[in-house]
Amino acid sequence: MDLIEGHTPIAPPPGVPIWDIDPYDDAILTDPTAYYAELRAKGPFVYIPKYSVLACGRYAETREVFSDHERFVSSRGVGLLDFKIADPWRPPSIVLEVDPPEHSRTRRAIMRALSPKAVAGMREMFREDAEALVDQLLTRDAFDLVDDLAEVYPTTVFPKAVGLREVNKDYLVSYGAIIFNSLGPDNASRRAGLQQLPAVAAWIMAQCQRAQLLPGGFGASLYETADKGELTHDEAGLLVRSLLSAGVDTTVTGIGNALWCLAQNPAQFAKLKDDPSKARNAFEEAMRLTSPVHTFCRTAGGATEVSGVPIAEGTKILCVLGAANLDPDKFENPEAFDVERKLMGHLALGAGVHSCVGQNVARAEGDAILTAIAQRVDRIEALSDAVWRPNNAIHALDRMGMRFHSA
Numbered sequence: 500m501d502l503i504e505g506h507t508p509i510a511p512p513p514g515v516p517i518w519d520i521d522p523y524d525d526a527i528l529t530d531p532t533a534y535y536a537e538l539r540a541k542g543p544f545v546y547i548p549k550y551s552v553l554a555c556g557r558y559a560e561t562r563e564v565f566s567d568h569e570r571f572v573s574s575r576g577v578g579l580l581d582f583k584i585a586d587p588w589r590p591p592s593i594v595l596e597v598d599p600p601e602h603s604r605t606r607r608a609i610m611r612a613l614s615p616k617a618v619a620g621m622r623e624m625f626r627e628d629a630e631a632l633v634d635q636l637l638t639r640d641a642f643d644l645v646d647d648l649a650e651v652y653p654t655t656v657f658p659k660a661v662g663l664r665e666v667n668k669d670y671l672v673s674y675g676a677i678i679f680n681s682l683g684p685d686n687a688s689r690r691a692g693l694q695q696l697p698a699v700a701a702w703i704m705a706q707c708q709r710a711q712l713l714p715g716g717f718g719a720s721l722y723e724t725a726d727k728g729e730l731t732h733d734e735a736g737l738l739v740r741s742l743l744s745a746g747v748d749t750t751v752t753g754i755g756n757a758l759w760c761l762a763q764n765p766a767q768f769a770k771l772k773d774d775p776s777k778a779r780n781a782f783e784e785a786m787r788l789t790s791p792v793h794t795f796c797r798t799a800g801g802a803t804e805v806s807g808v809p810i811a812e813g814t815k816i817l818c819v820l821g822a823a824n825l826d827p828d829k830f831e832n833p834e835a836f837d838v839e840r841k842l843m844g845h846l847a848l849g850a851g852v853h854s855c856v857g858q859n860v861a862r863a864e865g866d867a868i869l870t871a872i873a874q875r876v877d878r879i880e881a882l883s884d885a886v887w888r889p890n891n892a893i894h895a896l897d898r899m900g901m902r903f904h905s906a
Contacts, residue, residue: 605738
């Protein structure tokens with residue numbers, strides 16, 4: 500049987516709507532809100548014939564599939580490619596693309612390196628760098644939200660936290676974009692990313708070597724775990740690679756999207772200014788509303804069912820996190836940005852054993868930069884419309900002119 504995008508084709512389950520749509524079309528990737536709404540309206544699942552997959556966008560089903568690692572595995576790839584029957588283009592992530600019990604061992608090591616105590620030790624550096632960047636941007640008549648803020652801040656503080664001796668902003672940002680684009684079909688976005696891969700990947704892998712890491716950072720901590728025999732040294736290097744692939748682009752996206760939300764909602768920014776302690780919640784709300792990771796896949800490890808829908812073994816399921824995070828059955832007035840929303844259970848950082856291992860770091864960075872903005876900026880002015888960047892798994896801004904006004 501011929502494969503479709505590296506996985507076995509399936510027949511549509513009985514009663515499941517067949518939807519002739521391409522969720523990886525650039526028009527949808529850059530403006531997905533209508534797609535999200537129609538996906539939810541069609542039912543628990545739809546069958547998409549172009550890729551022979553099921554897709555879910557309601558909160559209940561998406562959370563069930565996304566978090567049940569026993570029935571819906573990650574070890575067969577979190578993109579369209581099924582690692583059981585097709586070779587991935589790079590060695591799989593030993594955190595994201597494995598399942599328990601192997602996942603438990605590697606996740607434990609990376610979570611120890613990124614523990615709340617370790618992140619707390621970085622908070623002063625995060626704060627100082629955030630304040631310095633905001634002060635510098637306040638001196639400018641205009642800046643680009645992405646190039647000058649959202650990409651600059653994470654690629655300043657996160658390499659310090661990891662302990663990189665060398666920093667290349669463009670390579671750090673590009674690597675994450677390439678990784679996430681690779682999760683989709685063989686479309687223009689994926690091909691463009693893979694064309695950049697040789698030079699970018701060579702630089703990334705060089706930074707994962709122990710000799711390239713300063714003492715005291717997250718990377719050195721992983722190698723110290725290997726010294727104790729809990730990992731191999733090769734595995735320590737792969738875990739540093741995981742930090743660099745998932746720890747930069749998603750945070751860049753989250754921060755950029757949060758500033759877009761605040762620029763579009765001056766009344767909400769006023770609430771944040773009145774109480775900068777709301778910065779953490781504002782960051783969470785922006786992640787819920789904009790879902791930096793819009794889609795991840797799971798693969799049915801055996802025959803099962805969800806909400807009465809029979810699902811065959813080997814079925815690829817698009818878990819559309821962006822749609823689930825806007826489900827009105829879960830979130831009241833879900834398309835509104837509310838820095839005071841009492842958030843419970845959004846899926847922007849995953850769920851279950853595969854929830855984002857770096858979420859403590861991402862939240863600390865988001866908190867630091869939004870706090871600095873709330874304390875120093877009187878008004879955020881959008882100087883141009885937002886332009887969104889198509890990516891097969893990330894919903895990110897490409898550019899947006901902005902100005903910070905001081906009091």
